[in-house]
Amino acid sequence: MLTVAVEKRLGDFVLNATFDSVSGATALFGPSGAGKTSVINMIAGLLAPDRGRIVLDGEVLFDNATRINVPAWRRRIGCVFQEGRLFPHLSVRHNLDYGRWVSGRAAEPQAFAHVVDMLDIGNLLERRPGKLSGGERQRVAVGRALLTMPRLLLLDEPLASLDEARKSDILPYLERLRDEGSVPMIYVSHEAGEVKRIASRVVRLEAGRVTAAGGAELLA
């Protein structure tokens, strides 16, 4: 369970968002410029709100009143960014293994094999990110985030940089991920069609404010 109540002034733009997400996939839906990415960055710990509180599964991640701000690297929240952000100097295998490696956990060959299998990236392992297509890159990015064994997965417009054909290639993988139900997801998008396929719960964000929260009927 994630509870978010944040306020942040970014230049002239004021973000003031309050919502919660129970389990499964929650969509953060709204036009570009609504502040979706800022909200995601605050949950991930990459951007500090001016005021507010973020609580995940009972653990306070941010609270300005008690001056708590857990750094991103301790939050165990996986992120998939729009541009993938794979590390260009590491092979796909080392990108996937990165989270485990920096946190000093022992190798988990089963988890690794499972994620590689689920995302169909077994044939890419020895390649460098520079040699991947956009769709392959996003699948690897999803796998990399999953292999950190996150408590929550944030997907920030993961399909936005892909063309239509690639999008429909990847959506089934995301659906599979959701159906496994092992990790709750926040799915950010401005595409109603995408959101419909992935998320059961929708939080609509417009001009920095949550204007509605509910089920898929909000997308109509």
Added chain:
Amino acid sequence: MFNLSPQDWTAIALSLRIALVATAVSLPFGIAIALLLARKEFWGKALIDAVVLLPLVLPPVVTGYLLLITLGRRAPVGAFLADHFGIVFAFRWTGAAISCGVMAFPLMVRAMRLSIEAIDRRLEDAASTLGANPFWNFATITLPLALPGVIAGAMLAFARALGEFGATITFVSNIPGETQTISAAIYTLTQVPGGDGAAMKLVVVAVIISLAALVASEWLARRATARLHGA
């Protein structure tokens, strides 16, 4: 013309040793200062920036003289180091390494700073969401991505240290076998009648070493860049 005298060899070996030590010792400081200037905003940053660049714009003799009045045997810092730790820089090759390092430092920091500033910080953000603490983030993302610039900076510093003359001769003089580098030896030879031939040999050596350093740095930087982009 290539029968170099033992004195020539001494000067060459000394130059290489001084330049290598100057580069190696200043490398971690260079990276730290470059990182600080590229990433942090703090009060007095402009001052630190100016101080780092100072040796580039000051007359080398001035830099050498400033070193002499701080690190010389009777100077405050120099006397303290000599009395308490037995460390003496004045008229020693270690002093030459210091003056070369100081003179080369601005070039080193500049190259490294530019390459650190060019790094996509969003990659570091991604690394931290994957659980990398600031140290691992630096060691596994920032440093490898900045490597071409770090190599270029180190090589520039090495070349600069190799050619340093003014600050070194002012600070540690021109003592054969201790502080007489290739540059100082060439200068000495041009000051005596009939020294031109011997000076010419060292000039050729200096050109060869500098070219080799340049080629090596290009090759290394190219390799590092290729590695970054997945060759």
